[in-house]
Amino acid sequence: MRSLVGLFVGLALLSAACESNNPLRRERRAPIEPVARQAVPPNPEPTKAPPGGVVQEPAAGPAATPAPGVTAERYPLPKSAPAAAADRKVVLAGELKVEVSRPDEAIAGLRGQVQGWGGHVQRQTDRTVVVRLPAAQFDAAFQWLRGSGRVLTESQQAEDATEEAVDLGVRVDSAKKARDRLLAILQQADKVEDTLKVEAELRRTTEDVERLEGRQRALADRVALATLAVAFQPLVDDPEATRQKRPSRFAWINRVGAERVVEDF
Amino acid sequence: MLRALCGRVVLAAVLAAGTGCSSFMRLPDGFLRLGDKDDFQAVTGDDARLWAREFYDPNTASLGFWAQALQHEFVHQRGYEVVAVGDIASKRRTAGVWIECATHVGGERVGYLIGLWVDGNFIRVVEFVAREDVFAARVDAVRQTFSTVRW
Numbered sequence: 001m002r003s004l005v006g007l008f009v010g011l012a013l014l015s016a017a018c019e020s021n022n023p024l025r026r027e028r029r030a031p032i033e034p035v036a037r038q039a040v041p042p043n044p045e046p047t048k049a050p051p052g053g054v055v056q057e058p059a060a061g062p063a064a065t066p067a068p069g070v071t072a073e074r075y076p077l078p079k080s081a082p083a084a085a086a087d088r089k090v091v092l093a094g095e096l097k098v099e100v101s102r103p104d105e106a107i108a109g110l111r112g113q114v115q116g117w118g119g120h121v122q123r124q125t126d127r128t129v130v131v132r133l134p135a136a137q138f139d140a141a142f143q144w145l146r147g148s149g150r151v152l153t154e155s156q157q158a159e160d161a162t163e164e165a166v167d168l169g170v171r172v173d174s175a176k177k178a179r180d181r182l183l184a185i186l187q188q189a190d191k192v193e194d195t196l197k198v199e200a201e202l203r204r205t206t207e208d209v210e211r212l213e214g215r216q217r218a219l220a221d222r223v224a225l226a227t228l229a230v231a232f233q234p235l236v237d238d239p240e241a242t243r244q245k246r247p248s249r250f251a252w253i254n255r256v257g258a259e260r261v262v263e264d265f
Numbered sequence: 266m267l268r269a270l271c272g273r274v275v276l277a278a279v280l281a282a283g284t285g286c287s288s289f290m291r292l293p294d295g296f297l298r299l300g301d302k303d304d305f306q307a308v309t310g311d312d313a314r315l316w317a318r319e320f321y322d323p324n325t326a327s328l329g330f331w332a333q334a335l336q337h338e339f340v341h342q343r344g345y346e347v348v349a350v351g352d353i354a355s356k357r358r359t360a361g362v363w364i365e366c367a368t369h370v371g372g373e374r375v376g377y378l379i380g381l382w383v384d385g386n387f388i389r390v391v392e393f394v395a396r397e398d399v400f401a402a403r404v405d406a407v408r409q410t411f412s413t414v415r416w
Contacts, residue, residue: 101344235344248338252320252388256335257343258377261394262370265306265314 089219091159092138092226100149103127103232110230113144119225127232132225141228152233165219172212179205289317290356290391291413293406313395313403317414320388328383332362335381339366345377353380353408355416363408367397376400380411389416 100106107129111121117140119133133141145151182202189195247254255264289305292298296307296315305317326334332350339345345366353361361382368377373396380391391414393407394400 101340101346248334248342250322250324250334252322253335253338255320256318256379256390256392257339258345258366258368258375258392258394259343259370261314261316261377261392262375265316 087162089161089165089223090135091161091219091222092135092157093159093228094138094142094154094156094226095229095231096142096145096154097152097231097233098145098149099152099233099235101235103234106148106232109148110145113141117141122227127234128229129232130227130229132227135224135226138226138228141226145230149232149235161219161223165216165223168212168216168219172209172216175205175209175212179209289415291410293403293410295403309395309399309403311395311399313393313399315391315393315407317391318389320390321386322388323386325386326383328360328362328381331383331388332364332381335379336364339364339368344368348376351408353411355382355414356412357416359384359416361411361416363411365404365408370394373397376404378404378407380408380414382414382416384416 098106107124107127110129110131114121114131114133117133117137119131119137122130122132124130131141142154142156146154179202182198182205186195186198186202189198254260288298292307292315295309296313297309299306299308305315307315336347336350340347345368348365348367350362350364353363355361359382361380363378363380366377366379368375375394376397376399378393378400382389391411393404395403
């Protein structure tokens with residue numbers, strides 16, 4: 001009889017232990033404060049265990065709250081590939097050195113094209129022009145420039161700024177929430193000393209929000225508009241080098257010309 | 266190879282004939298014919314250069330074709346600026362074309378004038394090159410002497 005009772009007690013304890021290891025049960029029972037719920041993005045699998053089997057604990061306070069984007073970063077959402085690609089923040093930049101017979105005309109032509117593409121000239125130094133143009137027109141610009149002369153050097157960079165954008169979003173949200181909390185505290189403060197302290201902290205937090213939002217806007221601008229630096233090199237600076245690189249198909253033509261008379265005379 | 270050699274022989278014969286009775290072409294004032302050269306070459310004291318040559322090309326093309334090919338090469342491949350283009354006739358009434366250009370050689374701005382005549386597969390040219398200021402002072406005189414070329 002005693003052994004039968006012992007068996008029941010053992011089974012009951014084992015069952016309780018199993019329940020406490022069930023992550024779904026654990027999630028249901030975990031205390032989630034309202035702030036923490038707001039911070040977590042709408043993730044269909046918010047507490048799904050990663051491959052290592054560690055479940056992310058819901059935070060007890062706002063400071064340790066899993067922020068938007070962080071969860072998504074660690075446990076990628078099951079988005080379709082095109083949707084994920086569309087969400088990517090890519091900063092495009094390029095440089096070109098083009099040899100042209102008339103740099104001034106080429107620069108004027110580029111300026112006109114950039115306007116047509118919806119971009120603008122950021123600066124021009126001598127024969128180097130830096131333009132900003134919609135990222136969607138980046139390839140078209142390269143295509144056009146390749147046809148404007150002989151490309152001497154060409155480079156393109158695509159910097160993935162998705163993580164930076166997400167991080168900035170998280171920090172802006174956190175700073176705004178901190179500011180809201182400070183405002184609430186300020187309304188409840190009854191001592192002058194407390195009021196002054198909270199106001200100082202509020203100023204600092206507000207500055208943080210503005211600074212971070214400024215960085216967000218700058219990043220959005222860098223993503224929206226690609227930067228293209230084009231240096232136009234006059235072809236006449238080194239006609240001999242050009243001649244040797246691109247000889248005429250007619251041999252006799254390669255033997256005439258000012259440089260040939262100067263050198264072969 | 267043989268045709269190229271023939272071309273040089275023909276040019277040598279023409280130049281020899283030219284120098285036999287009179288010069289291959291009348292030289293503008295200030296030019297000196299260089300006697301130690303196979304081709305017709307002349308210079309001035311301020312280093313303006315005149316050079317007459319003949320080339321063979323296996324492609325038989327018209328004067329218009331070669332003139333256009335030359336201009337294309339000069340402008341689009343070498344960055345020359347074409348200043349002016351005109352027609353000429355040699356002493357033997359052979360139709361030709363002259364092309365005047367401006368360009369840089371060795372970092373120096375120079376003027377370049379070429380007279381072009383075509384006879385079947387033979388292309389004949391007279392070239393004049395000088396530093397920009399020297400060129401400007403002499404180019405008209407040189408262009409006029411193109412009509413005295415014995416081609």
